[in-house]
Amino acid sequence: MSLMLPPESPAARSVVGVADDLFAALRGESAVLPPAESVVLVLVDGLGAIALRGHAGHARTLTAAMAKKDVAHSVFPTTTAAALTSLLTGAWPGEHGLVGYRVLDRSRDVLVNQLTGWGADGLDPLTWQAAPTVFERARADGHPSFAMGVAAYAHSGFTRATLRGADFVAARTPAERVEAAYDLAARHPGAFVYCYLPEVDKAGHKHGVDSPQWIAALEEIDAALALRVPPGVGVLVTSDHGMLDVPVHRQVVLEAEHLEGVRHVGGEPRMLHVYVEPDADAATITDRWRRDLEGLADVGTRAEAVTAGLFGPTVTESAAARIGDVLVVARGNGAIYDGTAADQRGRGMIGQHGGLTPEERQVPLIRLGAFGR
Structure with a gap:
């Protein structure tokens, strides 16, 4: 059988367009989001829409804010290197070039790891991923630009490839990252703030979806996102891909x-x-x-x-x-x-994850704060 994307609604939204929606909201020109003084993009790594709805009792903040149509589609392959880069550049994998987890550098005839192997595999983040990031675009348009993340990722090659143009701010827990992201957005009118939450993805890889560890990670993130959003700040919660268990x-x-x-x-x-x-x-x-x-x-x-x-x-x-x-x-x-x-x-x-199932491709697209319904 030849490869093809599964059929989907012509109205289906893609993670590729999320950044453009946020920029349009800052200008007061979005057709899908209300105007906002500042915006926060919250990325819950590995949280598929199907898994989230299937565990609604453990994520009451998110699911209460999630309308039936609040879903987007990830890119192919449904892997962090490809999908997160698409979210943070507004470009498809065929344009930004991170087309999988490990790919061949034909000039050297070696496989390179596009997520964690930048230094060890000799990749230059500025040339291997040459598409402008959303943060570089924000700066060029006069918007303060910040990325909240985990301290261990602050100087990684993947960070340099996807977060360049942002002021990186580290915080330990999901609650601390969300609170800091909201504070930055409130204190810097016009800001574009990114907040990365990897806990669900990590728990799923190690223990599986529906495991006690995965549920605990989901509950912790849901509690963090229950924090009151400052006035005028629009928050969009999404993911790069979903996940399923492989027995x-x-x-x-x-x-x-x-x-x-x-x-x-x-x-x-x-x-x-x-x-x-x-x-x-x-x-x-x-x-x-x-x-x-x-x-x-x-x-x-x-x-x-x-x-x-x-x-x-x-x-x-x-x-x-x-x-x-x-x-x-x-x-x-x-x-x-x-x-x-x-x-x-x-x-x-x-x-x-990496394949084409709905569990992997469908991700939430939830509106909070000034974006809330």
């Missing part, structure tokens, strides 16, 4: 015979970028993987993915070079692993 019996492990002609396996277990050997035929490998993974995954070529618009309406030459020759998207709640890889620690991860 052990849904793990597909590829052994050496499956990987004949394959030079590198990148991406992540729910969406593999497969790079073939220079003398191998990508079409032949695609056909073989379709047979081997029939019913377990959708398999397609780079050209099919680009034509189908999976990475957005435009794919730059540099972004296209990072996309796998063959793409493999796990169906249902499965995941696909390279059984020949030396590091198998990823097989212990319970909550995962």
